[in-house]
Amino acid sequence: MAEKVRLGLIGCGAIAQEAHLPGFAVCQDVEVVAVCDTDQGRAQEAAERFRVPSVYTNHLELLADKSIHAVDICTPNYLHAPQTIDALRAGKHVLVEKPMATTREDAEAMLTVAGQTGLVLMVGFTHRFNRANRYLKKLVASGVIGEPVSMRVRMAHHGPYDSWSARSDWFFRHEMAGGGAVLDMGIHALDIMRFIVGEITEVKGMTAGKVHNIKDEDLAVVLTRFANGALGSIETGWHSHPGGFGGIEVYCTEGTAVNDFASGLKVWDLRGEMRIVRDDELEGDGGHAFEVRHFVECVKNGTAPEVDGTDGYKAIDLALQVYGR
Ligand SMILES: NC(=O)c1ccc[n+]([C@@H]2O[C@H](COP(=O)([O-])OP(=O)(O)OC[C@H]3O[C@@H](n4cnc5c(N)ncnc54)[C@H](O)[C@@H]3O)[C@@H](O)[C@H]2O)c1
Numbered sequence: 182m183a184e185k186v187r188l189g190l191i192g193c194g195a196i197a198q199e200a201h202l203p204g205f206a207v208c209q210d211v212e213v214v215a216v217c218d219t220d221q222g223r224a225q226e227a228a229e230r231f232r233v234p235s236v237y238t239n240h241l242e243l244l245a246d247k248s249i250h251a252v253d254i255c256t257p258n259y260l261h262a263p264q265t266i267d268a269l270r271a272g273k274h275v276l277v278e279k280p281m282a283t284t285r286e287d288a289e290a291m292l293t294v295a296g297q298t299g300l301v302l303m304v305g306f307t308h309r310f311n312r313a314n315r316y317l318k319k320l321v322a323s324g325v326i327g328e329p330v331s332m333r334v335r336m337a338h339h340g341p342y343d344s345w346s347a348r349s350d351w352f353f354r355h356e357m358a359g360g361g362a363v364l365d366m367g368i369h370a371l372d373i374m375r376f377i378v379g380e381i382t383e384v385k386g387m388t389a390g391k392v393h394n395i396k397d398e399d400l401a402v403v404l405t406r407f408a409n410g411a412l413g414s415i416e417t418g419w420h421s422h423p424g425g426f427g428g429i430e431v432y433c434t435e436g437t438a439v440n441d442f443a444s445g446l447k448v449w450d451l452r453g454e455m456r457i458v459r460d461d462e463l464e465g466d467g468g469h470a471f472e473v474r475h476f477v478e479c480v481k482n483g484t485a486p487e488v489d490g491t492d493g494y495k496a497i498d499l500a501l502q503v504y505g506r
Pocket residue numbers: 191192193194195196197217218219220223238240255256257258260278279280305306307345346347348349350351365
């Protein structure tokens with residue numbers, strides 16, 4: 182594609198306005214030409230902040246614009262599957278936020294339509310675009326610190342309203358979210374485990390509701406077994422105030438690597454010598470800007486995304502197993 186990718190964004194809440202639209206704004210190969218939100222004021226606000234010419238309150242009207250090549254779906258979880266399928270059927274490439282769906286059946290339907298249309302279907306697993314996590318993946322794959330034996334991930338905060346700035350009330354409504362902290366935060370942890378160490382063959386978990394008065398869990402501990410025989414553990418939730426540990430630890434036969442979200446990336450060898458990985462050793466610019474630019478590049482160049490619908494499906498499958506579903 183020689184021209185810029187013409188993109189429409191659906192769902193103008195927190196992730197759209199704080200992460201995706203700022204990312205598109207610094208990407209030269211894309212032009213955001215339309216936004217849509219059922220809350221007209223919010224759609225208008227996003228359009229004004231990011232100088233987007235067309236504003237819709239119904240995603241089907243946005244999809245009817247034949248000049249739009251691709252859409253970014255940033256709506257509540259229960260809308261991801263139907264809106265993705267509508268978009269693919271309208272001939273648009275899709276970037277959809279995680280979780281890509283709330284049931285296996287919906288995720289399968291998305292994969293089927295993506296396969297039939299041959300369009301890009303990418304899932305917004307942002308942590309794969311984190312610079313330190315990409316370093317960890319390469320380090321483990323290189324074998325320099327040996328074979329992974331265990332992995333521990335802690336991803337938690339105090340919830341979508343206290344710690345994240347969600348703009349509408351769906352997160353605590355089961356019929357809209359499909360689950361609690363596991364489907365929201367734990368799914369990132371499950372995906373990053375697959376990204377860094379490899380396929381997960383077994384998952385078990387315990388969930389609890391300790392902090393928020395909601396139907397779904399706000400705390401979970403999850404155990405995983407990897408295809409290479411290594412074991413993993415995850416603590417995730419909407420229960421955790423600032424402080425303590427947040428990060429990713431990989432213990433290998435010849436060393437240890439830790440991405441401490443607060444203090445950075447460190448690697449230890451067998452003698453216990455620790456090396457702090459310098460910023461200039463990390464590739465890319467990281468985060469949502471990197472993620473949305475990767476999507477634009479895939480659409481423009483006709484290439485497959487690094488994180489696709491199958492990755493989205495596998496993460497949902499694992500998260501639902503934690504729920505016993
Ligand atoms: N990748 C990440 O790290 C990350 C971080 C936060 C949120 N998310 C995901 O992003 C999605 C949105 O979360 P958020 O925090 O932005 O929520 P939000 O409540 O702030 O925004 C959702 C927006 O969608 C709009 N909306 C609802 N129904 C709609 C419809 N039918 N058509 C168009 N718009 C509609 C709402 O009015 C709201 O403005 C969720 O799936 C969430 O899991 C991902």
